[in-house]
Amino acid sequence: MMQIPSGVEPIVADRADPALKEGKRNILGFDREDLKLALAEIGVPEKQIKMRTTQVWHWLYHRGVTSFEVMTNVSKDVRALMADHFVIDRPQVVEAQYSNDGTRKYLIRFADGNEAETVYIPEEDRGTLCVSSQVGCTLNCKFCHTGTMKLVRNLTAAEIVAQLMVARDDLGEWENPTEGRRVTNIVMMGMGEPLYNFDNVKKALEIVMDEEGIQLSRRRITLSTSGVVPHMERAGQEIGVNLAVSLHAVRDDVRSDIMPINKKYNLEQVLTACANYPGAHNARRITFEYTMLKGINDSDADAKELVRLIRKYKLPAKVNLIPFNPWPGSDYECSEWAQIQRFSDIVYEGGISAPIRTPRGRDIMAACGQLKSASEKKSRAERDREAAAAAADVPHMEASDSALGWVTG
Numbered sequence: 503m504m505q506i507p508s509g510v511e512p513i514v515a516d517r518a519d520p521a522l523k524e525g526k527r528n529i530l531g532f533d534r535e536d537l538k539l540a541l542a543e544i545g546v547p548e549k550q551i552k553m554r555t556t557q558v559w560h561w562l563y564h565r566g567v568t569s570f571e572v573m574t575n576v577s578k579d580v581r582a583l584m585a586d587h588f589v590i591d592r593p594q595v596v597e598a599q600y601s602n603d604g605t606r607k608y609l610i611r612f613a614d615g616n617e618a619e620t621v622y623i624p625e626e627d628r629g630t631l632c633v634s635s636q637v638g639c640t641l642n643c644k645f646c647h648t649g650t651m652k653l654v655r656n657l658t659a660a661e662i663v664a665q666l667m668v669a670r671d672d673l674g675e676w677e678n679p680t681e682g683r684r685v686t687n688i689v690m691m692g693m694g695e696p697l698y699n700f701d702n703v704k705k706a707l708e709i710v711m712d713e714e715g716i717q718l719s720r721r722r723i724t725l726s727t728s729g730v731v732p733h734m735e736r737a738g739q740e741i742g743v744n745l746a747v748s749l750h751a752v753r754d755d756v757r758s759d760i761m762p763i764n765k766k767y768n769l770e771q772v773l774t775a776c777a778n779y780p781g782a783h784n785a786r787r788i789t790f791e792y793t794m795l796k797g798i799n800d801s802d803a804d805a806k807e808l809v810r811l812i813r814k815y816k817l818p819a820k821v822n823l824i825p826f827n828p829w830p831g832s833d834y835e836c837s838e839w840a841q842i843q844r845f846s847d848i849v850y851e852g853g854i855s856a857p858i859r860t861p862r863g864r865d866i867m868a869a870c871g872q873l874k875s876a877s878e879k880k881s882r883a884e885r886d887r888e889a890a891a892a893a894a895d896v897p898h899m900e901a902s903d904s905a906l907g908w909v910t911g
Contacts, residue, residue, distance in 0.1 A: 528591045529584075530667065531660020533709055534559060544587045546580055554580060556714065562590065563715030566667060566676035593664050598672065608668055612637075612661055616654055618693050620665040622673070622685065629673075629684040633665050635703050636694025641728055644760045645750070645793055647829040656699040662706035665692075666716065680717055688718060690725045691746070697730035697737060704741050720744075726791065728763050729772035738780035745779050746789040746822075747772065751799045752807040760798065773815045787818045787855075793826050794837035794845065805845045809852030820855040 529540060538555050546554055554576065561573045568590045570581045596617065597609040606622040618634040637654035639646075666685065670676060673684045688710065690696040696703045707723060710716045725737060726746040738745065749772075751757035757764040764772075776788050792808070794800050812819050823846055826836040837845070842858055849856035 524589070526587060526589045528660065529558075529588045530562065530590050530592070531658065531663045531706070531709070532562075533659070533705055534712075540588070541584075544583055546583065550580070558584070559712075559715060563709065563712065564717070566670060568592065592668055592671065593661065595668060595672075606669070606672065608665075608672070610665060610668060612657075618657065618661075618665075620669060620692060622669050624684065628686045630687040630689055631666060631669050631685045632689050632692045633662060634692030634694055635662060635690055635696040635699045639694050640698060641695055641761070641763050643728065643748070643750075643762075645795060645826060645832070645834050647832070650831075651693075653694075656702055657694070659702045659705035659709070662702060663709050666710060686718075687722045688724070689746070690723075695728055695730060696725050697727045697733040700733050700736070707741055707743060721786070724789065728761060729767045729775070730763075731767040731771045731775045734775040735778055735780065738782075742781060744786065744789070745776070745782065746791055747776060749790040749808075749821075750793050750795075752804050752811060756799055760795070769811070773811060773817070776817055776819070777815045782818050784818045787820050790819055790821045791824060792821055793824045794842050795826055796835040796837045796841075798834065800837040800841050800845055802844065802848060805848035806852075809849055809854060812854055813852070820857075821849055823849075823856055823858045825858070 527540065529537065532540060534555060537558060538551055541551055541554055541558070542548065557576050558573065561567045561576075567573065570576075570585045570588075570590070573581055576584075593613070594611045595608050596611045599607045599609075601607070604624040608620045608622075609617055610620060611617045616637045618637050620634060621632040623630045623632065634657065636656050638651040640653045642650075666688065669685055675683050675685065688707075690703060690707075703725070707725075710718050710723070711720060720741075720743050723743040724746050725741065725743050726748060727734060727737075728748045734745070737743075748761070749757075750761060751764075752769070754764060754768050757769060767775075776782070779788060782788050790808075790812075792799070808821065812821075823842060825839075825842060826834055828834075828836065846856045846858055
């Protein structure tokens with residue numbers, strides 16, 4: 503069950519069942535147990551269930567197929583049976599935008615018409631996919647564009663996994679699923695608070711980490727939270743991925759002003775939860791995200807207090823300093839570059855790594871804190887017209903082509 507901060511009411515949209523299409527169940531996003539039960543329910547012989555589950559799992563998550571017909575090691579009768587009852591369905595990519603720096607942003611529409619954004623960020627030594635966990639957000643952080651949206655609903659495990667599938671489709675990764683892959687890391691840092699959608703996030707990441715499927719290891723997955731204290735230790739125990747905490751201030755008065763969740767879980771509670779996070783050590787440090795806001799949280803005194811707090815709680819930590827990424831209507835300015843560098847130097851001198859994150863994808867509103875995007879300002883009809891116009895410009899599009907082949911970029 504979704505847990506919402508007191509005083510915040512979610513908007514529950516009238517929605518189609520995202521697991522159904524034309525009366526058939528979409529098996530993309532099924533975990534192993536779901537898949538076993540589904541195969542049994544449609545009449546696959548009991549003695550074949552284990553084998554067929556392993557085979558179908560491999561095709562779904564290791565090969566990324568979208569048709570049962572290509573599952574050549576599955577018998578024809580079982581393939582026909584699955585096709586009668588199931589589909590393998592990706593959500594619709596309404597818009598794909600490509601930044602000058604190589605960043606890619608996907609606006610994805612789910613079965614009920616709700617939308618979320620996913621961002622791929624290429625770097626020299628990795629390719630990181632920033633994944634959303636909710637449509638909208640409950641937290642209302644003042645410096646975050648996503649925070650200006652109302653929460654609509656949690657994403658299902660299938661919808662979370664589908665974001666990775668869509669990105670891998672666009673990047674052409676399925677032909678050689680593990681060699682030279684471009685999505686090497688996942689960060690749960692997109693729209694929403696992952697720990698307010700704990701069960702679905704856990705299920706999705708277990709699918710992603712499965713050694714016979716997508717095969718991303720725990721050390722390559724980071725879950726970011728604004729400090730939902732009751733679920734932080736549980737995340738370490740039950741999911742076991744890297745932890746990032748949106749800190750953004752070192753005093754309760756400042757943090758409460760820019761991040762209302764601090765009124766519920768203050769700095770002392772959040773940092774204590776970090777100290778208790780299972781598996782944290784010097785080789786697997788907690789990351790503190792710190793957006794640099796001019797005149798708000800960027801003073802020399804703030805930097806020194808940050809060092810003091812990390813030492814006080816004996817945290818194996820590093821700090822990511824994020825130059826504020828502006829968005830239409832924002833009330834903040836990015837700190838001066840010289841001050842960001844000075845802040846970093848002070849933290850480094852305190853013995854704590856404090857790299858400055860290079861802004862990526864600003865030209866397509868894909869940078870950190872921008873995932874509401876100007877796309878929300880367009881009406882759905884406008885986006886549909888754009889997509890239809892783009893499709894009309896690509897004659898003879900084959901059904902097997904990636905959906906991203908016809909979206910405007």
